[in-house]
Amino acid sequence: MNIFEFDRSAPLIELRGVHKKYQMGEESIHALKGIDIRIQSGEFVAVWGPSGSGKSTLCNLIGLLDTPSAGAVHLNGQDVTKLRDDRRSEVRNKAMGFIFQSFNLIPVLSALENVMLPLQIAGVSAKVARQQALERLAEMGLERHKTHRPAKLSGGQQQRVAIARALVSAPVLVIADEPTANLDSENAVKIIDLMRDINSKKGTTFIFSTHDQRLLERVGRQVLMHDGEIAEDKLPEKPEAFRVAGVSR
Numbered sequence: 001m002n003i004f005e006f007d008r009s010a011p012l013i014e015l016r017g018v019h020k021k022y023q024m025g026e027e028s029i030h031a032l033k034g035i036d037i038r039i040q041s042g043e044f045v046a047v048w049g050p051s052g053s054g055k056s057t058l059c060n061l062i063g064l065l066d067t068p069s070a071g072a073v074h075l076n077g078q079d080v081t082k083l084r085d086d087r088r089s090e091v092r093n094k095a096m097g098f099i100f101q102s103f104n105l106i107p108v109l110s111a112l113e114n115v116m117l118p119l120q121i122a123g124v125s126a127k128v129a130r131q132q133a134l135e136r137l138a139e140m141g142l143e144r145h146k147t148h149r150p151a152k153l154s155g156g157q158q159q160r161v162a163i164a165r166a167l168v169s170a171p172v173l174v175i176a177d178e179p180t181a182n183l184d185s186e187n188a189v190k191i192i193d194l195m196r197d198i199n200s201k202k203g204t205t206f207i208f209s210t211h212d213q214r215l216l217e218r219v220g221r222q223v224l225m226h227d228g229e230i231a232e233d234k235l236p237e238k239p240e241a242f243r244v245a246g247v248s249r
Contacts (some may be wrong), residue, residue, distance in 0.1 A: 010077050013039040018055050018071035027062045031057040033228040042203045046210050049225035058202040059209045063175045064088045080126030099176035103158045105150040115165045136164035156187030173205045194217045
């Protein structure tokens with residue numbers, strides 16, 4: 001199977017016996033301890049827990065930003081653990097979008113130029129990249145702000161630009177690190193509901209690393225991390241309200 005030909009009947013992400021250790025001077029940190037988890041295409045998942053629980057490490061492994069010390073990470077049924085760096089970059093660029101806590105927008109570029117950037121890096125023509133970026137900004141309600149640089153945008157607007165950038169390549173998976181941490185309650189709820197709407201309409205899979213109770217109350221699945229292990233993995237009381245058509249555990 002081509003890794004980019006996604007089969008919704010199989011798990012989108014599967015981790016099998018995954019461990020991750022870091023060496024900090026003479027101290028060895030065991031960040032993940034034998035993680036087993038499956039995530040289907042179209043799920044809306046929050047990975048949460050206290051600082052140091054392993055949630056960010058787990059998301060980094062799923063996003064191919066890091067490699068496990070032991071075990072395997074499967075994407076669309078294929079083991080991506082031992083891919084070369086260039087192949088890992090290709091998978092990230094074509095299949096994944098990332099939303100960072102600090103937005104990571106380029107200050108000297110406009111909102112439109114920031115959203116265009118992933119497409120231009122991928123070799124898409126400027127004309128096509130501009131059109132697709134404009135469409136994503138319109139979905140975020142930011143048409144009138146397309147020429148504004150990040151410094152001229154509010155925190156909520158910057159986060160929407162970051163989401164538009166993550167979605168511009170039509171990824172099957174979006175990984176978000178504390179996407180609401182820098183937002184007030186009103187903007188946080190708007191951003192969460194916006195991502196839920198995208199998940200519902202387009203079937204885009206979202207995986208969040210979060211402490212935010214506002215987000216936890218609106219996800220379709222909560223994965224609680226504690227000391228490098230999955231302490232709890234649960235669906236909401238009414239999972240049908242969050243499930244994309246055809247998606248099941």
